[in-house]
Amino acid sequence: MQTTAMALVVCSISAGTASAQGQERLSPPLLQYPQERVPSFNAYGLPGLVDMPTAEMAPDASFGATVSHFGTTTRATLSFQVLPRVIGSFRYSLLENSNLPGNRDGDYYDRSFDLRFQLLKEGTYLPDLSVGLQDFIGTGLYGAEYVVATKEIFPGVRVTGGVGWGRLGSYQSFGSTGTRPSNDVGRGGTADYERFFRGDAAAFGGLSWDMTDNLRMKVEYSSDNYELETTRATGFDRKSPWSVGGDYVFRNGNQLSLYYAYGSEIGAQFTVLTNPRTAPVPGGNETAPVPVSPRRADQAADLGWTTQPARQTQVREALGEALDDQGITLEGLSLEADRATARIINRRYNAAPQAIGRTARLMSRALPDSISEFVIVPTTGGVPSSAVVIRRGDLERLEFDAADAIYDRVAVVDAVGRTPPVFADQYPKFNWSLAPYFRYSAFDPDDPLRTDYGARLSASLEIAPGLELAGAVSQRLGGTIDEATYSADTQLPAVRTAAPLYARESDTSLDRLTLAHYGRPGKDLYSRVTAGYLERMYAGVSGELLWKPVDSRLGLGAELNYVRRRDFDQGFGIQSNMTPSGEIPEFNGHVSAYYDLGYGFHTQLDVGSYLAGDVGATLSVNREFANGWRVGAYATKTDVSADEFGEGSFDKGIRISIPLNWALGSPSRRAENITISPITRDGGAKLGVGGRLYGRVRSDHQPEMAKTWGRFWR
Structure with missing residues (x-):
């Protein structure tokens, strides 16, 4: 049994890309629905037709939650596009009116994991080509493997064809790749490699048509015989391998689907999609930072303040108040003739550089003009974690340049030996x-x-501290x-x-x-x-x-x-x-x-x-x-x-x-x-x-x- 605090949040997000140095930096949103096509999600909560898979992938980093129901089966699936060509899912399913071992008053609950890998990306002549493992470390109730191809043959019209094993090789098989070890829907949890791509193989396929930006129609031929559901449960009658359905795709990418499955059942599903690379409020709605204050050239050599304790106290108080307004606490400050070191607590900003940047701006406004180097020491729980060294001249000169320009001139070093003492009034x-x-x-x-x-x-x-x-x-x-x-x-x-x-x-x-x-x-x-x-x-x-x-x-x-x-x-x-x-x-x-x-x-x-x-x-x-x-x-x-x-x-x-x-x-x-x-x-x-x-x-x-x-x- 798992317990944890949680909150449901479903929206969409902004992201980082790799810089020329190979490190990720923020950039404008990479994906905004529906500019990049979102494929149809099937009843298993993965890109597919009605019940069968396609070779398609969701946009990179897409996070999906799908609930589907038809016949005696309800499935709840979380999927994540791990890489542009790798998608995985976790599924929790309910099979009603079942006599499977482990059922509770006729209801059998099942947990399963899937993985799909795209081997080829669709081009002018080549189709998308993917290989998938279904329920590969679960109980085996939905255990299957498949190879599938999908190709757009006319604008908006995509044809899918594939070969499946396990459940997806159970109807009208055309051959075999050896004996598939039996599975009694046991306790699960281990990957039974001896079963992969073994046993009877059967063909499946279908077609999808994007009629408009929001409406999609689908038809499929299934190779799943639904043997367990029809022999060890009641209430589901598989009359045909054919299923038809339609999706309504909302502007944000969410998908509502209705279908007529296996010649006997009306089904429905809803898929919620979000993407950690795009944001509901692009750029955020925080207040703008204050501008950098350039030094006066005639004051840069003035060191009179170094012998004036009262002025140093005024500097500390002014900087502390200004930082507090920005959600940053000034814990300590050491002032030298040409260097100032600020010990801070970032109370507000999820991105540490945002707190560093705002601190540096305010230091440029509050500190004497002779100080040419800022050292900013962020702390967590009273413990310094690094020291960021910034030349004041770089700050003044590059304020309106891209952030990369000043990043190349900043040093991030260990804070040991660089941290000023804490002000006496900070604790407890x-x-x-x-x-x-x-x-x-x-x-x-x-x-x-x-x-x-x-x-x-x-x-x-x-x-x-x-x-x-x-x-x-x-x-x-x-x-x-x-x-x-x-x-x-x-x-x-x-x-x-x-x-x-x-x-x-x-x-x-x-x-x-x-x-x-x-x-x-x-x-x-x-x-x-x-x-x-x-x-x-x-x-x-x-x-x-x-x-x-x-x-x-x-x-x-x-x-x-x-x-x-x-x-x-x-x-x-x-x-x-x-x-x-x-x-x-x-x-x-x-x-x-x-x-x-x-x-x-x-x-x-x-x-x-x-x-x-x-x-x-x-x-x-x-x-x-x-x-x-x-x-x-x-x-x-x-x-x-x-x-x-x-x-x-x-x-x-x-x-x-x-x-x-x-x-x-x-x-x-x-x-x-x-x-x-x-x-x-x-x-x-x-x-x-x-x-x-x-x-x-x-x-x-x-x-x-x-x-x-x-x-x-x-």
């Missing part, structure tokens, strides 16, 4: 918020979606997560499957209460020690050390945790780590490697010991966008066998992060994070401690700044 700092929360639990076989809602009071006290006391208390007002059934049917210590016991014990919960210290033990090094009630299920102590040079795409880290299980009422009590299925080890931890692959792709590899004592590795891959969007997937494999792990075979999931500044158009550093895990078991489970270092410091480092430097002058 107290912050609090009271806000509603929404929590969900997905894929429970008894109820596919459970939700809770309520109010959460959060507070933090920054005692000194890098030393923070923080906590959160939630009051549940309603929902159904507490009705989930706890099952002790696990071969591992119940580190996560005991979540229902925590959900129903108390409506008032202490979500977390921690004392954390963040530090810079040396150049390129960052540290964290967190103690207290670390998350809803565990208390203890967590320590972390990160090596991350400011100019490197590579980061290396290590984390060690001591954990004790909290009482189920989520108060202040601690209970034994002994569970009915075994004892939870007190220590766990990982070593981690982080690497920016370029083109917006970022990887993380964690190797170590998990909460249940199993040992293995987690690989995460994200595609990240300059505006803060992130879409990725992770998989964990440990020394726990598929049988010991249980349903799902190994831990895996999808993560989506949607920045609020993208949705609202107003500056904000907040984001809504959504995690979709097909099944939550005890293998591969991690501690949910907050404030891990890499996510806190990377945005202020050179590789990340390069991606969003286009906002320096914004």
